[in-house]
Amino acid sequence: LFFLIKINLWLTIVAVIPMSLAIFAWLKVSPMMYKYYYKWRDAMAKVNNYLHSSFSGIKLIKSYTMEKKNHDQFKKILQKRIEAAVKVIKVETIIDTLFSSIQEVGIIFILLFGGIFIIKGNLTIGEFIAFNAYIILLLGPMIRIGHFFVSKKRAQVQSERLEQIKDSPADVVDTGKARDIVPEEMTLNKVSFKYSKESPLILEKINIKIPVGKRIGLAGTVGSGKTTLTKLLMRIVDPTQGRVNIDKFDIRKIPLSQLRSLLSYVPQEPSLFSDTIRNNIIFGRDCTPDRLNEAVKLAQLEDFIKNQAKGLDETIGERGLKLSGGEKQRIAIARAILDRPRILILDDATSNLDAETEKELINQLSKSLNTTIVIISHRLSVLSICDYIYVLDQGEIVEQGTHNSLLKKKELYWKLYQHQIIEEELK
Structure with a gap:
């Protein structure tokens, strides 16, 4: 960023505006991502629980000839899990498209204003080429950071359930002292x-x-x-x-x-x-x-x-x-x-x-x-x-x-x- 400002302050401002928009857009869509990730996690848990219960009670299901009803119920639960997963994919796709679009708009603005500055003599062609090279170096980490935050949100939602289990109060508290016991x-x-x-x-x-x-x-x-x-x-x-x-x-x-x-x-x-x-x-x-x-x-x-x-x-x-x-x-x-x-x-x-x-x-x-x-x-x-x-x-x-x-x-x-x-x- 320092080198970009050194080459041309105004062109740097033009380049930074789309990046700021991307950060603002991320803050806005982040709560929506949480909502859909929670639904996806809960739907996945229901599928796993139902499968576990079905396999554990397979003898009971067969003895009452409940195979079809059990299968139909599983299909409904699985469908909800698929619907939740599709919504997550849609949200992630929207975010990826949004970030890509903002980046493309940023490049167009840089080319447009860079051309104007060259025509006016405020920027040389060599400086413009160097500026674009720095922008490309900056965009790579920005894209990776965006993907990282999407993955982080998904992992955070999944880990919250583990934290809830870990932090749930124990049924009994182990506070006793070792004693010399020979049970009578x-x-x-x-x-x-x-x-x-x-x-x-x-x-x-x-x-x-x-x-x-x-x-x-x-x-x-x-x-x-x-x-x-x-x-x-x-x-x-x-x-x-x-x-x-x-x-x-x-x-x-x-x-x-x-x-x-x-x-x-x-x-x-x-x-x-x-x-x-x-x-x-x-x-x-x-x-x-x-x-x-x-x-x-x-x-x-x-x-x-x-x-x-x-x-x-x-x-x-x-x-x-x-x-x-x-x-x-x-x-x-x-x-x-x-x-x-x-x-x-x-x-x-x-x-x-x-x-x-x-x-x-x-x-x-x-x-x-x-x-x-x-x-x-x-x-x-x-x-x-x-x-x-x-x-x-x-x-x-x-x-x-x-x-x-x-x-x-x-x-x-x-x-x-x-x-x-x-x-x-x-x-």
Whole structure:
């Protein structure tokens, strides 16, 4: 710019005016770009969420012959994403055209006024050629800066969503201090829980004792709060009222890393990765071959692994596509017991095994690991191996006792048990 002014101040002003117009135009269209980029981002998120939900629930969709309806719904969501993308492309095209037009107008003005200055003797031909050479050197970075700002806006909108996720408040706050704990008992004392101030209570005044080395069963109707209880034990969420203790310590005062090293959780639908059996069990932890073999044996995976061409190094496909439901659950159990947890939580984690195999596996885990096991099972016959059972209904404990004592009461547990017997006979 200095050299342009040195050659001819007035011609420089003529050249700078279109550049100023380009900056002014950018400031005006920038809010519109944000608007369309936000719509494009949200439309893309809806497509991804719908695809994830569809693939996760593909069995359910097929069982209700909802393939066509699901496909039609996806087409509508995808169309909105395409429309949003087209609008973004239009805006970017308009901006590119605007910048190009302003640059072309600027060049025309330079040629026009440069010619006038040459005719009047205010500018030599050599100076004019040098001036144009400097303008070309200046225009290149200006064009790149324009493209950079367009890309920056797009990236900024996408990164804002990541920032929102990163800055969202944690469900639990890790403020505890490391403690010397050898768990003798885990208790829930008058625990109530709800997800927000406005929502109803999921659990209400729950009192449970989980003594060391015992098998504790949780039974109840669908939606009674059993899985929410496991979230409280793992401190994935904190109680709205009451306390969850390990021995005399409130678990909120224990570091999350220490707490979760004491417990392991196995859900009904385990998360597996597109990797080998070995890596799905080890899950990035340090592990000796003996410890790995012990976990494989206790999870009753030995025969399955022997039948694999590569043994533990056999890949399991996308999210365990090559495996049956029972094989997935056994791998998840092997992963959970690898570090010999003091408390093992099985949330319908053996539901894809037959009842006798399920009992045998849980008994074997209890005896070999000498660990406390909390069992949630839709098969009440499996809970017969528990030392004590808590029965939940609508977020409250309505019964407690051993399997046999609960059957003698002939209340909710007995009704659920009888219902399952009838279902099995009908099969």
